[in-house]
Amino acid sequence: MLAAAVFGLCPECGAKTLFSGVSRFSEKCDSCGLDYSSYNVGDGPAAFVTMGVGALVIVLAILFDIAARPPFWVHVIIWIPVTVAVTIFSLRVAKGLLLIAEHRRGAGEAGGRDLK
Ligand SMILES: [Zn+2]
Numbered sequence: 001m002l003a004a005a006v007f008g009l010c011p012e013c014g015a016k017t018l019f020s021g022v023s024r025f026s027e028k029c030d031s032c033g034l035d036y037s038s039y040n041v042g043d044g045p046a047a048f049v050t051m052g053v054g055a056l057v058i059v060l061a062i063l064f065d066i067a068a069r070p071p072f073w074v075h076v077i078i079w080i081p082v083t084v085a086v087t088i089f090s091l092r093v094a095k096g097l098l099l100i101a102e103h104r105r106g107a108g109e110a111g112g113r114d115l116k
Contacts, residue, residue: 005096045094
């Protein structure tokens with residue numbers, strides 16, 4: 001499941017069609033026609049990723065500072081690109097994981113049927 005999210009594989013047929021951009025979903029699978037736009041992963045991934053990446057980068061920055069005692073500008077040129085890259089990649093994986101999880105559980109938008 002993690003590999004499927006990392007490589008952007010379709011949860012139905014396994015074709016590499018899940019993403020059309022770096023972290024944007026395609027409309028539907030070109031291979032089997034599964035409609036990705038019917039899944040709504042919302043802002044959940046962004047919140048998880050922001051907290052997770054923030055914590056990770058701070059821990060790494062502190063460890064690096066203790067180990068190497070670099071000047072401040074070294075931190076700036078290292079951690080800004082690292083943060084951006086890790087955030088984009090993590091967002092892609094988190095969104096993929098949520099969509100695949102939704103697909104496997106057969107979840108869709110709550111349309112009121114569940115509440116009766
Ligand atoms: Zn497919």
